[in-house]
Amino acid sequence: MKAAVLKQLGSPLVLETRDDLSPSGNNVVVQLEAAALNRRDYWITQGMYPGIQLPTTLGSDGAGVVSKTGDAASSWLGREVIINPGWDWGNNPKAQIEAFKILGMPIDGTFATELLVPAEYLHEKPSHLSFLEAAALPLAGLTAYRALFTQGRLQPGEKVLVSGIGGGVATFALQFACAVGAEVIVTSSSAEKIATAIRYGAKFGYDYNGTDWVGEANTQFGPVDLIIDSAGGAGYRNLLDLAAPGGRIVNYGATAGPPPKLDLFKVFWKQLHLIGSTMGTPEDFSAMLQLVNEHQIKPIVDETLPLIAVNEAIERMSHSPQFGKITLDCRD
Structure with a gap:
């Protein structure tokens, strides 16, 4: 697999070759077809985000196909999915707990060809969306x-x-x-x-x-x-x-x-x-997808770049010229 890794603040991401991922239990491996950028990714590269931990693979938004599963998640094998990037919200729908995490730092994120994901954060990709459109949806949607x-x-x-x-x-x-x-x-x-x-x-x-x-x-x-x-x-x-x-x-x-x-x-x-307000509960994510499906809403994709051009994409985020989302083609 390949992953775009931030190793030092203010420096470009490094596209690394790593061993392929192996899931166990209720985890799956998603073969990522597409990812999308958020301003969060840019702020992290500049050291303007709390709790930065390096090295890390950035990227909160992704869509792809489940290529491997642990024993407890075998029903997901081969399915087209998008990923809820908000992990460990907690039991109070009014606000997230201290342990709440966003995919893409500290957890390795979607600027990669593969991603290890607990099955509870998987959702069926809306059938009317391409992988690029679906990848644009999670965090911002x-x-x-x-x-x-x-x-x-x-x-x-x-x-x-x-x-x-x-x-x-x-x-x-x-x-x-x-x-x-x-x-x-x-x-x-x-x-x-x-x-x-x-x-x-x-x-x-x-x-x-x-x-x-x-x-x-x-x-x-x-x-x-x-x-x-x-x-x-x-x-x-x-x-x-x-x-x-x-x-x-x-x-x-x-x-x-x-x-x-x-x-x-x-x-x-x-x-x-x-x-x-910030991010949302698992119930918010499901309701958001229901709205998107019911009204056949298509995310607005401003530009798509290959994963190898991730630093160019992040540079574009620095001056916000886009209308909609900048996406990455993660296919190797």
Whole structure:
């Protein structure tokens, strides 16, 4: 087998040849057909992620075929699968336990030709998806689903803002919300990404660097019931202004850092709900797949590169030009 291994922070991944994997018990070996990148992979290479352990094979997203099984997992042999990247969530659906792990550090991940996986984290690949499309789904799809539905309690017909459109989670949030009949607007600093989002169902899009985009959005669209945000930062005050009375703001990241000022008067006077969210439970993952199957949703794949070009793919993540997901062809 081959694996793209991060050995030193700030250095390129090294494509290593290793012994083929052998499963036992309830474990299986997945012959990976495709993997996908997340911003998490880039942050780890830069040392900007907690609890980094090296060396490690990066990659949280993958799809492939079960090529070998332990005795207790023989029913999976030969099946096309995708992998839930959130391991050991725990018994409390409200939040993960301390032992929760994400595939791709510290556990060796999907930037490889083979992967050892406990059978409990396997799911049938949606039949309407190619391996590349399926590989794009797990981490970002799970995060978007939990933010929208489990934490955000989205209902059909509600108005939704998805900020920073273009990244994997934001793109899935747009697709999922539109699929259930919500009305969606987006923000971006890229006119091209806004135009693409509108082609995928957004009603309007706004440049978050604009001087009065909130006023324009209120005039065109009205206050929003649910806001899905990964940025935080100084722009968070605009979200408080755009949220409808009783609205929910769900944050699954803080790429722009903490808000320099939080106007608590607006929070309590507008009866707002500020909610945190990350990844999701096994039940969230199953429900996400049910939504994808029911509505025949196809992940948006921006670009596909061979596994040998994994460092080029990670470099692209550093300046976020993509709309949707960057995927890797893992076939040897």
